[in-house]
Amino acid sequence: MTLDGPTPREGAALLGPAGRDILRAIEAARDFLAAHSEEELLERVGDTIEEVPAVEHLSKEVFQASYGGRKAGPPDDILTGLGHFFITEQRRLYLDCTGGHYQMTWGYRHPVLCAALAxxxxxxxxxxxxxxxxxxxxxxxxxxxxxxxxxxxxxxxxxxxxxxxxxxxxxxxxxxxxxxxxxxxxxxxxxxxxxxxxxxxxxxxxxxxxxxxxxxxxxxxxxxxxxxxxxxxxxxxxxxxxxxxxxxxxxxxxxxxxxxxxxxxxxxxxxxxxxxxxxxxxxxxxxxxxxxxxxxxxxxxxxxxxxxxxxxxxxxxxxxxxxxxxxxxxxxxxxxxxxxxxxxxxxxxxxxxxxxxxxxxxxxxxxxxxxxxDAERIAAAARATEAMAAAVAEEFPDRVKAVHGSGHLTGLKFHRVEDALRLHQRCVERGVWVRAHAYHEGHSTVLCKFALTAGPRAIEFLGERYRDLLAQG
Ligand SMILES: Cc1ncc(COP(=O)(O)O)c(C=O)c1O
Missing domain, CATH: 3.40.640.10 (Type I PLP-dependent aspartate aminotransferase-like (Major domain))
Structure with missing residues (x-):
């Protein structure tokens, strides 16, 4: 049986006047991520990826304020991702240390899951x-x-x-x-x-x-x-x-x-x-x-x-x-x-x-x-995440009060809320996407929950970044 329906429109047309450019940018970002090894991507974390075309992206003017609506400055939302990396509209490469919003178990576009979909x-x-x-x-x-x-x-x-x-x-x-x-x-x-x-x-x-x-x-x-x-x-x-x-x-x-x-x-x-x-x-x-x-x-x-x-x-x-x-x-x-x-x-x-x-x-x-x-590899990554956080805490006891959590779900608890906020801000500026719990009285923790794709290198990289940024005072 064939199904009736209108002639499909090109997807680009559905994204507004800049749709073609936007899709071109998504594809270029996809190709960039696919063409580089994890090590190469880690070296470029925080960089602007010139291989991705700079195009005009959609604003969030219609969004609710708490979702970034009416926020000043050019939009910098996700273009695409692969595993535990993503590239934003301003063409910046990020290491995603929170598995999306803690729900992307295998990060972005895992090939096994893409194949399952197909x-x-x-x-x-x-x-x-x-x-x-x-x-x-x-x-x-x-x-x-x-x-x-x-x-x-x-x-x-x-x-x-x-x-x-x-x-x-x-x-x-x-x-x-x-x-x-x-x-x-x-x-x-x-x-x-x-x-x-x-x-x-x-x-x-x-x-x-x-x-x-x-x-x-x-x-x-x-x-x-x-x-x-x-x-x-x-x-x-x-x-x-x-x-x-x-x-x-x-x-x-x-x-x-x-x-x-x-x-x-x-x-x-x-x-x-x-x-x-x-x-x-x-x-x-x-x-x-x-x-x-x-x-x-x-x-x-x-x-x-x-x-x-x-x-x-x-x-x-x-x-x-x-x-x-x-x-x-x-x-x-x-x-x-x-x-x-x-x-x-x-x-x-x-x-x-x-x-x-x-x-x-x-x-x-x-x-x-x-x-x-993948249980063994996941267990090893859980241990490595705990060890990385413990090593950072040991090196900066004047700032890090404790390591919270277990396995992939870890938090660096700071003595002072300003230190947690500063580390969070510096991480994001350097392309390291962690989150901070510092918006409630007494909260002062930087959180990480890597997707299960992340292995020893990504975890070690996060530890190095924490150390570099904490060493800056
Ligand atoms: C522990 C816990 N329970 C419930 C929820 C609510 O889930 P959802 O956002 O899918 O409604 C969340 C979401 O962050 C959560 O972390």
Missing amino acids: EAERLGIVWDAHSNIPGATVKSLSYRLVELCNPGVEGLDRCDATGVDGPDRLNTVLLGICTGSVACSTALKIMLARHRERTTEPPVVITLEGNYHGTDIFAQSMRGMWPGLIDGAEFVNLEPNDLPAAEAAFRRYGSRVMGFMCEPVMMNREAILVEGDYMRRIRELCDEADALLAVDEIQTGFWEPGCFHFKRWGITPDLVICGKGMAAGIHPLSAVIYRRPLDVLAQYDSISTNGNAPLAAYVALHSIDMIEG
Whole structure:
């Protein structure tokens, strides 16, 4: 069958009057990145790449101010990228030390994932479908997530129902959602529904100070936004790793606690690592209070050999939330993996129309397979990142107070906020794309979360840059 439709217009025409020039610049940047080795690119980080034509790029005048709208100066947004490098509209080459916005698991345009996309099209795998008919790749990804959360359980890798039984196993998947915010709100709604089943007392959610579980109003209320808006629930924020405070909170609220929610590495609060001992005790406290334990693995889930950080703790949460890099940035896709007795929501209680996407799920399967196949190299890069950060901290103890995080997710915590901001600014000026947490009282950390493509050379390069720039005072 052939499909009717208008004669397609040239893509350039869709980008406005300068479209042809813009696409030419993207292609030239693509060719530049493809033609150079990692070492050659590292040597040119921060340079203006003359091989890319200078053209007039689109402004962000119509953008919301917080997204760069009405910002003075020429636009300097992304042209294209490859792995952990990107080139901007002002033709500058950057080393991307944050995996895009922490979601580009394999960096930009990884050839294996590009090939998977092309193969999916050749095979006829559809982009999306009605969520009642999710397709083989979505179903397969669901089994894969259950398999990853229940290591060693027979049968799950065969995509059959063997091994999914049992009320204590993480054996149920809600994959019909796109963004992490919807995944977090799903977990919270499950907690709420479960709480309502067992008591009429107003619920208490216990979280960590500096939590970020997305942009849903309930999740935002948990971090102190919209005070007074939600008065049927109480939010208690604890300092991470402070066990006496956790014990006191559970003692105080008892059966009112509907659940505890945290991310393993607080990428929204200076990359603070939540310790295994702490989480093991939290598990016990949740059990004693008959409360649920939800772990937000949106940042950590796919940045770990073997996937999912919670497995290091030797406990099983009631709900595991993942998203961000699950489909390596190709399309938003997130999931909540939970125990069967918690399967209490109806379809329209929690859904994103684009959630059950067969194409994105196909790419996610490839990405997970790559993470497993590359586990040794990923583990080595995690160790190298930690060692690099530790060496920088040791060399500049008057400025660096501590190394935060774990593995790929690291933060250099500074004594003074100005030092963190200065290092961040100098890094970006020199083409090293790191981020800083310095916009909240007491925050003074430079963050890094390399894509999994980054190896020893890129990590060493970042360490050298940190040292050079800190040595400048
Ligand atoms: C820990 C954590 N939870 C939830 C979210 C929300 O995810 P999304 O931006 O996909 O809605 C994020 C996003 O940064 C996150 O880091």
